[in-house]
Amino acid sequence: MLTTEILPNIDRPTSMRAIVLAKASEQIRLSDVQLPLPECDEHELLVKVEYVGLNPIDAHFAKTGFSQWQYPHILGLDAVGIVVQAKKGLFPNIGDRVMWHANIGQQGVLSEYAKVPNFAVSVVPANVMASEAATLPCAGMTALIALDKLQIVQGDTILIEAGAGAVGQFAIQFAKERGADVFTTAAKHNHKLVKKLGADAIFDYHDKKLCQKIRLALGPQGFDAVLDSVGGDSTMRNIELMRFCGRIACLRPLPNIDQELMFRKAPNIGIVSLAGAWLANSLCAQQKMSFMSNQLLDALAKGSIQTPDITLIEFNAEQISRALHTQVNGGFTGKQVVKIFA
Known part of the structure; x- marks a missing residue:
């Protein structure tokens, strides 16, 4: 015993x-x-x-x-x-x-x-x-799960909403580590911060011409992936900014999405839920959370993230x-x- x-x-x-x-x-x-x-x-x-x-x-x-x-x-x-x-x-x-x-x-x-x-x-x-x-745990693991769902690889273009938030800050750093071109939204006073973290293009989310300015910087192809941490109308806007069959990871509940938009873009939609690992009684998912925690701690110990x-x-x-x-x-x-x- x-x-x-x-x-x-x-x-x-x-x-x-x-x-x-x-x-x-x-x-x-x-x-x-x-x-x-x-x-x-x-x-x-x-x-x-x-x-x-x-x-x-x-x-x-x-x-x-x-x-x-x-x-x-x-x-x-x-x-x-x-x-x-x-x-x-x-x-x-x-x-x-x-x-x-x-x-x-x-x-x-x-x-x-x-x-x-x-x-x-x-x-x-x-x-x-x-x-x-x-x-680290909630924000860092949420960022890692989202990037895994989005299958981010070298050369992808990704829009990370709310780049100055905790999830956004970690996501920018890990997306750059995977070789992505990172676009992000943030209040103007946080542009310097997200630029330092590695963002390639930064947009003021208060800007009434946000979509036009993103399209001008991105070109006609659309984003390969979007990390949508805002939800609501922003989700539909982000799907509109994606390429056909692009990938979006959502941290908030999904809005009612226009069917024409769904047919035209055919988005691959992923939902991120840390709580689900516990609520589903999934031992595998809970152990994976520990694995991701180790990954976050190792990155911090090595100085590869801040x-x-x-x-x-x-x-x-x-x-x-x-x-x-x-x-x-x-x-x-x-x-x-x-x-x-x-």
């Missing part, structure tokens, strides 16, 4: 602080509470959480709720921390710093401790800062509520990261 090991020199309490949502609402009112430590099964690790990266999806579901949530619900999906308890022989080892993207259907990670299946985590290299690692600028948020309900409202309002460049332990 396996025995449980606990990291020495860690004063592990019986309860923990957590930031919870009593109910979903437009106001996003969070509370700071004390809860019992999670109980782990034989394949789960108990992690002392150091940093949590905030994402637009956190703010979205704080407003609308999620069908599988039980309340009060702990928010947060992207975490980095130290393994403090695990069954003997389980990898990663006690004392390792790990990073993961949590199961959206279960309690989140905005708490002093969290549990996670051992196969869903990646060990953070010694030369990667924990706060930087916390920016993370968005980090804004540290205090671990309290008021500050995190404000940060989530910032996510909802949009126009935020960089990544908000909650510092829990460090």
